Amino acid sequence: MEPYQIIDKYIVDNPQLKKLLIVHSEEVTRKSLAVVDHHPELGADRQFVSEAGMLHDIGIFLTDAPRIYCYGKEPYLRHGYLGAELMRREGFPRHARVCERHTGAGLTAAEILEQHLPLPPRDFLPETVEEKIICYADKFYSKSNLYEEKSIEQVLRSLRRFGGEGEQRFREWHKFFSC
16 A cells, blocks of 8 residues: 555645645654664564554544645544544555544543543544554644654643643653654
């Protein structure tokens, strides 16, 4: 599977969004692969991390986030869930899991219910090492400040809006994944 072909299939007639998605995804993939290469003891599937890193945000075009050229109808928070549906239809269930589990540092059913988030009330927590690595790397890059890597303090501050559990998960990942 070629991730750029899937991006081209779904992001049509929106060059600004395509550029934003590719740049963001390349940065996340680059950082994810650095973790994989720096930590061979984790046994992560490098090819899968490369593909899934590029596709983790494929669902953004279905959301309403004009600031980042997304003109869909769904709340932005659903982009991972919607991307997972696309990846399953394409026949890539492992990639789908990365899409749906990368929001925040993963979300629990309790967090979704407590915060009234527009997602099904179930756990969306990264479980495999590859899912965790991509979720971790994604936290360092925003789509509104391309090419700029966030500091650990900025990442932690952004995670606080989802509650303390996600911040704690990220802190644990940082202990294992930092390069």
